[in-house]
Amino acid sequence: MTFIGRANELEFLDSCYASPSAQLVVVYGRRRVGKTELLAHFATGRDHVFFSAPSATREEQLAAFSRQMFAAGAPAGRYLRQYPDWERALSDIAELPATSDGSRRLVIIDEFPYLVRADRSLPSVLQHLWDHTLKDSNVMLVLCGSAISFIEKEILSEKSPLYGRATGILKVDPMPYWDAARFFPAYDAPSQALTYAVLGGVPHYLAQFDPDEDVATNIRQRILRRGSALYSEVEFLMREEFREPATYNTILTAVALGATQLNDIAQRTMMPAQALSVYLRNLIEVSIVGREFPVDARPVGHSKAMRGLYRLSDNFFRFWYSFVAPNRSNLEMGDVDGVWRYDVEPALHDFAATPFERICADWLRRRNRQGELGFRTNRIGRWWDGKAEIDVVAVDRSGDHLLAGECKFRNRPVDVPILRDLQTKALRLAGTERSYALFSLAGFTDRLRDLAAQDGSIRLVDVADLY
Structure with a gap:
């Protein structure tokens, strides 16, 4: 299947790979979100070792890692059947043969938390090797995991031996719409x-x-x-x-x-x-x-x-x-x-009405990045106060500029009364300059289109515009 999306994530990984210094990159995110596919696509065309750690004993994991490292030409393979421990195994990363084009050695360890659960000393071992050997080598080491809380607490937190060693941290989120x-x-x-x-x-x-x-x-x-x-x-x-x-x-x-x-x-x-x-x-x-x-x-x-x-x-x-x-x-x-x-x-x-609100909010965020909202917003989200609610609101840092939006995922066109109701609700919010966006699955009535054509503060966005 053709690889889809992830342009920002690939750009980040490419920049890490192109860096002149050694790289220790942590990639994490929830299960099924596409981390493995992302890293496999990133590694395509580059000399690399891609190790998918099994949920197994320490010895079984070391045996599997040894096989991949030796197949990649790690020198210990000439005289060892298997690495005796993780210190010996990871230190051999720096000894991998030079790549054909002289670029850095790329080693990706997927499901790194499985290794740590089988050997709790592994973060300390890796910290020692990074500080004394790997950080001065031509290596990009990627640690990937699906256990979000484990990664954040055991790898990235101040209490972790690896705290402060990561040169890049990438949390992979679900794709935008x-x-x-x-x-x-x-x-x-x-x-x-x-x-x-x-x-x-x-x-x-x-x-x-x-x-x-x-x-x-x-x-x-x-x-x-x-x-x-x-x-x-x-x-x-x-x-x-x-x-x-x-x-x-x-x-x-x-x-x-x-x-x-x-x-x-x-x-x-x-x-x-x-x-x-x-x-x-x-x-x-x-x-x-x-x-x-x-x-x-x-x-x-x-x-x-x-x-x-x-x-x-x-x-x-x-x-x-x-x-x-x-x-x-x-x-x-x-x-x-x-x-x-x-x-x-x-x-x-x-x-679908609630997810549609999120689609509309993401559309506003995208337009904001492209400088197409008419002002620079730093907050986009829903608003409510117990008496009224607005589907999506964008506010600038000063609070002077406000855009209020109504999102209708239904099979009839949006008409003027919905705009008037939105304008009334928006008065409950602070802001000296107000604009309005109406998002609709089924389009808009002619009289609302005529009104919007005469008033630059009203923006009409049908579902096709979102894509």
């Missing part, structure tokens, strides 16, 4: 937006859909059908990531079905708020749940547990807990068409 759309080049813009609302930007999920089938067929055949990869994906990942998957399932179901405040989630799950906060923090660490604050909230408010709203930030998890989990009994009996007809299809556009 415009790259996700490239998986479905024959889809029209509404179908691309709906697919993103269901799958999000995780390449593994996007690759499961057949680009030659429509969205409805893909959902029925590749999510709702028992035995399909995406049908069991969430349960597999929950078992991989957490020791108490049943508890996390309960929490995620509550959030997916509308409980967004800590007290509401606690009531639905019948869990104490203090204990619940720990579980939610773990879900945030792996990018399944996000905690959202009004765009004008002060940073000090972000630290208070009772503030903010919790939402499923992963679109596919949100879809799975909204439609698959509640209908599991029927789906296990093979009633795919019934679940689609009575549960999924009637609610799908309403479900």
Whole structure:
């Protein structure tokens, strides 16, 4: 399959490779996000050693690493059957034969946390080797891992022996919606937006859909059908990531079905708020749940547990807990068409409204980077105050410039009353210069288009414009 997207990540890795000094680069991100594919694509055309660490004993891991290093020409292979320890194994990286074009030696260790779990001394061993040998060699060593909390606490934190040694740190996030759309080049813009609302930007999920089938067929055949990869994906990942998957399932179901405040989630799950906060923090660490604050909230408010709203930030998890989990009994009996007809299809556009808001916010961020908003914003997000809410707001650093946006993922054109309502709500926000953006799946009425043509503060963006 053709490699898609990741231009910024590849540019970063290329810059590390081109650096004249030795490089120790940490690449991490949640499972399925495409780290391995990214690094494999980066390594293509370069002499390299790519070691995918198995979840195995220390001896088995050393044996596997030895085989790859010796195959790459490591000199110890002439007199050893296997490295005796990690110090000897990693020190041999500096002794790999010079590359054919004289460029640096590239060694990638995927799932590095597996090695550390089998040998807790490994970070200290690597720190000693880096300080005394590797940092003065012509080497680019990449450590990659899916265990986000492990990487951040055991590799990057101040308590880690490797603290301060990394010359580059790259967290790989899900793809933006415009790259996700490239998986479905024959889809029209509404179908691309709906697919993103269901799958999000995780390449593994996007690759499961057949680009030659429509969205409805893909959902029925590749999510709702028992035995399909995406049908069991969430349960597999929950078992991989957490020791108490049943508890996390309960929490995620509550959030997916509308409980967004800590007290509401606690009531639905019948869990104490203090204990619940720990579980939610773990879900945030792996990018399944996000905690959202009004765009004008002060940073000090972000630290208070009772503030903010919790939402499923992963679109596919949100879809799975909204439609698959509640209908599991029927789906296990093979009633795919019934679940689609009575549960999924009637609610799908309403479900897609929230992901559509995120698409619109990302569109504004992209336009901001390109200098096309009319002012430079440093904050983009939702806003609410208990009496009103606005789908997306962009504010500049001074607070003088404000853009308020309304996002409508529905099958009728947006009309003037929606603009007037947005303008009224925007008066509740500070700002001396206001502009407005209306985003619509089904376009706009003629009278709204006429009004926007006469008023430069009104911007109309239909779904095709987003792509």
